[in-house]
Amino acid sequence: MLIFEQSRNGRVNTAQQPAGTKAVSDIPAEFLRNDKPLLPEVSEMQAVRHYTRLSTKNFSIDTHFYPLGSCTMKYNPRGCNSLSMLPGFLNRHPDSPVNMSQGFLSCMYDLQEILKDVTGMKEVSLSPMAGAQGEFAGVAMIRAYHDAQNGGKGDPERTEILVPDAAHGTNPATATMCNFKVREIPTNSDGDVDIDALKQAVGPQTAGIMLTNPSTLGVFERKIKEIADIVHKAGGLLYYDGANLNAILGKVKPGDMGFDVIHMNLHKTFSTPHGGGGPGAGPVGVSERLIPYLPVPMVTKVSDEYQVITEKDNPNSIGRLSAFMGNAGVLLRAYIYARLLGRDGMQRVAEYATLNANYMMKKLEAAGFELAFPNRKATHEFIVTLKKQAKELNVNAMDFAKRLLDYGFHAPTTYFPLLVPECFLIEPTETEAQDALDGFIEAMIAIQKEAETDAEKVKGAPYTLPVRRLDDVKAAKELDLTWKQQQA
Amino acid sequence: MLIFEQSRNGRVNTAQQPAGTKAVSDIPAEFLRNDKPLLPEVSEMQAVRHYTRLSTKNFSIDTHFYPLGSCTMKYNPRGCNSLSMLPGFLNRHPDSPVNMSQGFLSCMYDLQEILKDVTGMKEVSLSPMAGAQGEFAGVAMIRAYHDAQNGGKGDPERTEILVPDAAHGTNPATATMCNFKVREIPTNSDGDVDIDALKQAVGPQTAGIMLTNPSTLGVFERKIKEIADIVHKAGGLLYYDGANLNAILGKVKPGDMGFDVIHMNLHKTFSTPHGGGGPGAGPVGVSERLIPYLPVPMVTKVSDEYQVITEKDNPNSIGRLSAFMGNAGVLLRAYIYARLLGRDGMQRVAEYATLNANYMMKKLEAAGFELAFPNRKATHEFIVTLKKQAKELNVNAMDFAKRLLDYGFHAPTTYFPLLVPECFLIEPTETEAQDALDGFIEAMIAIQKEAETDAEKVKGAPYTLPVRRLDDVKAAKELDLTWKQQQA
Amino acid sequence: MPFIPHTEEDVKSMLDTIGVDSIEDLFDEISDELRAEGLTKVPEGVSEMELSRIMHERAQQDSRTLCFAGAGAYEHHIPAAVWEITTRGEFYSAYTPYQAEASQGTLQLLYEYQTMMASLTGMDISNASLYDGASALAEAVLMAVRANRKSKSKRIFMPRTVHPAYRKVAHNIVKGQGITLEELDFDMDGGFIDPESLPKDPGDFTALVIPQPNYFGVLEDIDALTNWAHEHKALVIAVVNPTSLALLKAPGSWGDKGADITCGEGQPLGAPLSSGGPYFGFMACRQAYVRQMPGRIIGRTVDLDGKQGFALTLQAREQHIRRSKATSNICTNQGLLVTAATIYMSLVGPDGLSKVANACHNNTVDLIDKLEATGKAKRLFNRPLFHESVMQFELPTDQLMDAMSAKRILPGVDISEDYPELGNVMLVCATETKTDADLQMYADLVIDITKNS
Amino acid sequence: MPFIPHTEEDVKSMLDTIGVDSIEDLFDEISDELRAEGLTKVPEGVSEMELSRIMHERAQQDSRTLCFAGAGAYEHHIPAAVWEITTRGEFYSAYTPYQAEASQGTLQLLYEYQTMMASLTGMDISNASLYDGASALAEAVLMAVRANRKSKSKRIFMPRTVHPAYRKVAHNIVKGQGITLEELDFDMDGGFIDPESLPKDPGDFTALVIPQPNYFGVLEDIDALTNWAHEHKALVIAVVNPTSLALLKAPGSWGDKGADITCGEGQPLGAPLSSGGPYFGFMACRQAYVRQMPGRIIGRTVDLDGKQGFALTLQAREQHIRRSKATSNICTNQGLLVTAATIYMSLVGPDGLSKVANACHNNTVDLIDKLEATGKAKRLFNRPLFHESVMQFELPTDQLMDAMSAKRILPGVDISEDYPELGNVMLVCATETKTDADLQMYADLVIDITKNS
Numbered sequence A, B: 001m002l003i004f005e006q007s008r009n010g011r012v013n014t015a016q017q018p019a020g021t022k023a024v025s026d027i028p029a030e031f032l033r034n035d036k037p038l039l040p041e042v043s044e045m046q047a048v049r050h051y052t053r054l055s056t057k058n059f060s061i062d063t064h065f066y067p068l069g070s071c072t073m074k075y076n077p078r079g080c081n082s083l084s085m086l087p088g089f090l091n092r093h094p095d096s097p098v099n100m101s102q103g104f105l106s107c108m109y110d111l112q113e114i115l116k117d118v119t120g121m122k123e124v125s126l127s128p129m130a131g132a133q134g135e136f137a138g139v140a141m142i143r144a145y146h147d148a149q150n151g152g153k154g155d156p157e158r159t160e161i162l163v164p165d166a167a168h169g170t171n172p173a174t175a176t177m178c179n180f181k182v183r184e185i186p187t188n189s190d191g192d193v194d195i196d197a198l199k200q201a202v203g204p205q206t207a208g209i210m211l212t213n214p215s216t217l218g219v220f221e222r223k224i225k226e227i228a229d230i231v232h233k234a235g236g237l238l239y240y241d242g243a244n245l246n247a248i249l250g251k252v253k254p255g256d257m258g259f260d261v262i263h264m265n266l267h268k269t270f271s272t273p274h275g276g277g278g279p280g281a282g283p284v285g286v287s288e289r290l291i292p293y294l295p296v297p298m299v300t301k302v303s304d305e306y307q308v309i310t311e312k313d314n315p316n317s318i319g320r321l322s323a324f325m326g327n328a329g330v331l332l333r334a335y336i337y338a339r340l341l342g343r344d345g346m347q348r349v350a351e352y353a354t355l356n357a358n359y360m361m362k363k364l365e366a367a368g369f370e371l372a373f374p375n376r377k378a379t380h381e382f383i384v385t386l387k388k389q390a391k392e393l394n395v396n397a398m399d400f401a402k403r404l405l406d407y408g409f410h411a412p413t414t415y416f417p418l419l420v421p422e423c424f425l426i427e428p429t430e431t432e433a434q435d436a437l438d439g440f441i442e443a444m445i446a447i448q449k450e451a452e453t454d455a456e457k458v459k460g461a462p463y464t465l466p467v468r469r470l471d472d473v474k475a476a477k478e479l480d481l482t483w484k485q486q487q488a
Numbered sequence C, D: 001m002p003f004i005p006h007t008e009e010d011v012k013s014m015l016d017t018i019g020v021d022s023i024e025d026l027f028d029e030i031s032d033e034l035r036a037e038g039l040t041k042v043p044e045g046v047s048e049m050e051l052s053r054i055m056h057e058r059a060q061q062d063s064r065t066l067c068f069a070g071a072g073a074y075e076h077h078i079p080a081a082v083w084e085i086t087t088r089g090e091f092y093s094a095y096t097p098y099q100a101e102a103s104q105g106t107l108q109l110l111y112e113y114q115t116m117m118a119s120l121t122g123m124d125i126s127n128a129s130l131y132d133g134a135s136a137l138a139e140a141v142l143m144a145v146r147a148n149r150k151s152k153s154k155r156i157f158m159p160r161t162v163h164p165a166y167r168k169v170a171h172n173i174v175k176g177q178g179i180t181l182e183e184l185d186f187d188m189d190g191g192f193i194d195p196e197s198l199p200k201d202p203g204d205f206t207a208l209v210i211p212q213p214n215y216f217g218v219l220e221d222i223d224a225l226t227n228w229a230h231e232h233k234a235l236v237i238a239v240v241n242p243t244s245l246a247l248l249k250a251p252g253s254w255g256d257k258g259a260d261i262t263c264g265e266g267q268p269l270g271a272p273l274s275s276g277g278p279y280f281g282f283m284a285c286r287q288a289y290v291r292q293m294p295g296r297i298i299g300r301t302v303d304l305d306g307k308q309g310f311a312l313t314l315q316a317r318e319q320h321i322r323r324s325k326a327t328s329n330i331c332t333n334q335g336l337l338v339t340a341a342t343i344y345m346s347l348v349g350p351d352g353l354s355k356v357a358n359a360c361h362n363n364t365v366d367l368i369d370k371l372e373a374t375g376k377a378k379r380l381f382n383r384p385l386f387h388e389s390v391m392q393f394e395l396p397t398d399q400l401m402d403a404m405s406a407k408r409i410l411p412g413v414d415i416s417e418d419y420p421e422l423g424n425v426m427l428v429c430a431t432e433t434k435t436d437a438d439l440q441m442y443a444d445l446v447i448d449i450t451k452n453s
């Protein structure tokens, strides 16, 4: 039942209204609204009950193993939530002067320092509000860099960004937003970038390349140094998409691989909650030459006082990308998480995420599942391809995914990266225990048996969730995007 | 799966341990433990996931209509929780001196004043930790009062407490704890106390009578003044069991009915949460003559400073019943609730609780259900008897109760009061909307149909819960009260 | 180990299964030269207890303030239920609802949110959130360029009464695509875009941005502005405060045809001030432009049994399908804030939101009166306003700010850097959270401070 | 209307259904003379927003303290997860699990709790909670009288080293039933019950209460005391601190046969100090006494399909079945606190609880050393202790208390009223939450205050 269907005209929840409010008298009628907006008229209990019950219709980390590849669905420590929601943090207005802000600013400053250390970059700006905005900032900096070449005359020929075919959709989409052309570079059969193709692709038109390493194929790009050389020699810059940083946290620093600019997804590697879709945070880090272009605001420390750096201080900055300082509350959570882990804990993240992935990979392989890259080590994730099942049993990756839900497991990422057919990108993360991994593997084996003996059962899944399989085609064709009163 | 079954030897959750702890060196070995207690060894995420999932196996007010008669399962405002858990309240040590306690003590003082007003009693002590402890305090005060009669020589003949047969089990159990004999008074067919029987029962042995009004039969005791006269004339005192205060909050004051002592269940009338069984709070209020006996501590105000009254100040007190000040956090929640309601809101509680109950009663009657007291108005609750169904269809109150769960409703109180056969004591409370009441009634009608056409279906319920009907007999016969390692 | 459940035995058995000797062996595809030396600036890990103490101390430093600042971030009462439910693990720790069947909670909530926002803005449809108000405006500009196919100029008229940070962000985001934001200046008496001042012959332009209320709190002449834009075949992008919409005309009703795209900052709907984020940007538009909309959109559909259910829809607009041709690069959005906003709107209802809007406005008007009564401050603009006002003080604003902030009072936002022509001014706001005593204290302090300076 | 969902139309239609004209008519069975005139001392209702401000101000008055008090209520770190999960609506707003099938969450949790407490105390079984430690001791005394059928005297030996409030509560609750609590005095050097001092020929008695650690923090000679009681056919009631049990010998292992009943205050397991409550009393005992146990007990059983499930069991002991013959009148207990405790114990685990116990103890020993080093204070008793100690100060304790509390430091609990013979003493405790700097500050202040007085 929708909340609107519980609404009754004239029901008011006085405990949540300011008392004794007079109607405004000084705004002329021409500016005023004269219909009642369609907000629910329910009691506090009805709202609480409705949204409490809705919440239970979700899978989540707090309730289920959620091995969604490339998304790093790991435990979000509850302490990060409660400490970031202390009243002093929640009530600080973004325009508070520095003398009312030292607590918050000190956390931001410390976080910048931590992220510099972890990434091996020279300077960090925290402001981008998600990975994709971090990418935007990064590519905008690449553009700003090229525009500043030749004594400020710029390098207008550099119109292309290279992107491996395994890249996340945000990479080409970002390049487009920054008005670059996108050229795809193929992947070889071992999951590495095809170096010959890269060599052919680079040239004076190359502004840069966007790479994830480990790539979204679940393998580490071994020729990264060579790639860096090729691109740098051609005058391009290297962008590191940090979505998979969890795999190498504290073990390998992107700065050491030759990257010029990097974004991090704090909602992945630094375990801020995914919140049913967001918010995230996508800080960017840069090498020396890109420092002037970093987005503002940033935080600096001047003789024991924390201060904010703005456009005034950094005139070459690509500027601000949010009204204030980005997703400050998310940054606080990441800072708290980083402090809880500490330097040793960070390295362990990479180690145990990798251990879990390789363990699952080996066990699934032993159970007869086909790996996309059987000759490679897994990083923090790996790919199983179900193309044999699709062909021979007519049970595809989507069917497996839906059936897994019945077994109490969230499905891995399906059909991404696009180049692997019937693909399952599986990322267990370091916070899952061996039992959970084993449970998932057993479910996969059980579904495989079902697929062999009763394919229809798998194709009809799920059966035990609040709804059965949904009709996406109808959703897109007969658009129903808002509830209408008369439907009641 | 039990939490122990997820435990692995040697797993430690370091984020929740004090760092760098040295083993103690100054306690001799003879005092030390040398086995490891059976606490789970799980990660923080495993614990969070386990208990989050367990929680979803409960019905609760926040998820379901829960018309448990005599329990007043109404909405527990979330604001009461968050404001009572402000750090200043949570961190106050119970032995803090008054100069570090004015905030907390002022709330307690104000709550005492509010409860005095609401009950019409002369003085209130907040300390009892639940209704039953309030009863204990009340009956102990009755004893103390009689013991003080005759110039301190006491009235040792007064050995009996009268209790209507509809009384809650805690009433007779309490009388016993205070070393009184319990004599039951029958109820007449209209649900009132049988006055003739009462007259015969009272005498010089009567210490007092314990009454709920409205009674647990869901009707208001109309002859309450006459009862008070009879008992008072016999030298006994009147105890008011305030479990049903919700029905008359702000409309009728127990003090005006002639009661000498009363307890309130703040977890009912004042909507503090039931918490899966507790905590509650059972403040007691008294008429003039019992003031000296009130349990300590209490809070008083001396020229703008709030102070604590202890045994020293009140030497005739029955003393303290808890180590500190009772369930302080529950008292805070009740105070917050009282402030949110205010004086008008309190009266509305009684009005709308009564409206809801009478509405349900009429509709169920119209649907063919038999009322226990068809000639009476409902108070905040009422009784349906399913004896016809039990006899004719072999479907009893328990079967209806279990089947209701499948329909998404918590069952009403069943088989209490004991004197009504196959009894459903239904208390909707004022916080439920008409739709919820209608939904429940429709479910009852549907189950009735099922009972008529497919009795086995009803008798086999529930079907949609985490477990089907449980074997209580086995539970009591083959006691399994703790998990044992080897069962793993 | 914090948050890692493995025992030594587990590790051993897992390594055996993999067939390697040590965890280090799993990294052997990474050349040695790339292996980090270790972390030096990351502090040693601490327990939750130790960190709790540190964070309490830091939070304490910024706390116990009385806030009269608005300027795009408003302190409203947030019912306790909002965040108690929003932070339930099932909302808090879920991801984007890719597996619709396992995400009906989030999906239904978002569908309800879309309905509420569409109605509040008077638009046909709403998306499921963007990052914040400023970036939402940038996306709205990009969307307008896609949607107004007839216009080729990529010129957007951008009043200077739009939040300065929004203008900057919009510029920073759209400039790469050859879009120009042309400023419209405001009337110095009214603090609004005087319709009379609009170019009579503006040439081809793609869209006009209209803020309501504008950055100064002043109400724009929305009907005239909207009609002007539509007469010139340009689209209208409304930038609005959602609280105000309980009181003010919805963009869908502006002028003769209504605005085409509405966007804004969702923060007032249940998000705490929180140093500026996370908030959420909202965006709503006419049905005709739905395929140009950036961000997630949820649709209602049916399952195999014909039962109602909800799913992400029109994904072909999005980066994970359309890649370099997507309507936006946005992926992660601000879902949790939308969860809070939806619960907030359900708890306050239409009546409550209207009361909040009225109370904020009345408080601000009272504050203006009290400040003017001091003789040390005056209201700058003479036009009707909503819940915020530019005040001119006798004292230099930096002096006022220093003296007030030393008393933990934030007297407003100093906007003289962005609008030097206005002189010594402060943007001041008193929401429904302020009492008469608070307002009086502010006024009294202004007298004191001015005297003692 | 706060928390009432009825619209005027609803009311009308409901009254129609009932067949009365007004809500007042529903009260017509109540005679007019009983109808209240109205409420006069109850304030007018306020909104959550207004009340929030009031409560914040009041809470603020008592906040930011540094606490060195114990004496039955201990400040421990509570992992954030504990109360975030405990206050989930499904735990928070459910009632006693009468409908087992609809309460498996609470019931399984309680079964797990019983297992943990039984193991921690070394007993066979545990109930699902009593009100608090003091009333649990009273119930233990009543239970001992029921359980020890051979003893007719109803005499209980109660050391004066038991918490004074516990002794008072036990007395107040059991005295009606003709039970006498006979005090045993303590050794002035050791602060413990010297086994040598026990009556050689005590006569018939029902039980001996043994606190460990005792109120002074001192460790009792549990083995000797236990054996002495058993030799005289009396039962042993242990009163213990649950944190200490991670370190100290479990009551089940005391002496040759172990204690018979164990009870105590559960607060250290995840309950905040919270002015003294809600906490919870725990009680565990040997299997043989299970039918004498007060309070709820959960058992594991199976459902119709043979699947494991949990239910209240042995209800025939309880008031709702047995009425005047019940083992206790308790009905509502402290379920939510047990929920918190169970989650707490799962989060810290056996290793964590042991670390907490060790850290508290070490901190207290450090504090004692630092205080003694000032020369202005000395430790009173010479026996081994656990995490708490009686300190004798040069200054009168009330002076110390005033001076320290003015600085928001609670230096301990002044116990001179309950133990006048000990002189100028304070019971002092430093849990794992205290840092070295905190301890040093305490010591430094003692020097300062003593000097300046």
Ligand SMILES: Cc1ncc(COP(=O)(O)O)c(C=O)c1O
Pocket (backbone or CB within 6 Å): A070, A071, A130, A131, A132, A133, A168, A170, A171, A212, A216, A241, A243, A244, A265, A280, A281, A282, C330, C331, C332
């Ligand atoms: C490889 C990769 N790059 C970029 C992104 C985009 O990050 P965000 O969703 O935070 O915008 C993602 C997110 O899923 C990703 O997996």
Ligand SMILES: Cc1ncc(COP(=O)(O)O)c(C=O)c1O
Pocket (backbone or CB within 6 Å): B070, B071, B130, B131, B132, B133, B168, B170, B171, B212, B216, B241, B243, B244, B265, B280, B281, B282, D330, D331, D332
């Ligand atoms: C009528 C009645 N009296 C007394 C009690 C006992 O109150 P408590 O459970 O708070 O001890 C109850 C509780 O259910 C009750 O319904």
